[in-house]
Each structure stands twice: as structure tokens, then as C-alpha cells.
Amino acid sequence: MMKLSCKAMGADCGYEATGETAEEVKNKMMEHAKMEHKDMLDKMSDSEKKEMMAKMDEKMTVV
Numbered sequence: 001m002m003k004l005s006c007k008a009m010g011a012d013c014g015y016e017a018t019g020e021t022a023e024e025v026k027n028k029m030m031e032h033a034k035m036e037h038k039d040m041l042d043k044m045s046d047s048e049k050k051e052m053m054a055k056m057d058e059k060m061t062v063v
């Protein structure tokens with residue numbers, strides 16, 4: 001199973017996304033971010049979003 005915490009992404013937030021695949025974890029994290037960190041997402045440019053997606057892969061851990 002894979003895990004990614006919002007904290008690892010630099011947000012002051014206790015959310016952790018888990019899933020069987022990296023894809024699933026990223027989808028869950030994006031859904032969470034759209035609900036809880038919408039203002040942050042709105043401020044990001046497309047290239048910053050791309051960087052964020054790359055960072056998700058980097059910070060994801062196998063549990």
C-alpha cells in the first residue's frame with residue numbers, strides 16, 4: 001500500500017491519503033486538496049501544479 005501525507009507536501013494539515021497504487025493516492029490527494037486547500041490550488045500556476053504532482057511521487061512512501 002502507498003501513503004502520502006499532506007504534511008509531507010508542506011501543508012499544515014493532518015490528512016493522509018492511502019491507496020493500492022500511486023495513481024489512487026494522487027487522485028485522493030487531489031480530491032482532498034480541491035476541498036480543503038482550494039485557495040492554495042487556485043493560486044498555483046500550471047507549472048507549479050506539475051511540480052506538485054512530481055513532489056507527490058517523491059514524498060509517497062510504501063507502507
Ligand SMILES: [Zn+2]
Binds near residue numbers: 011014015036037
Ligand atoms: Zn490537507
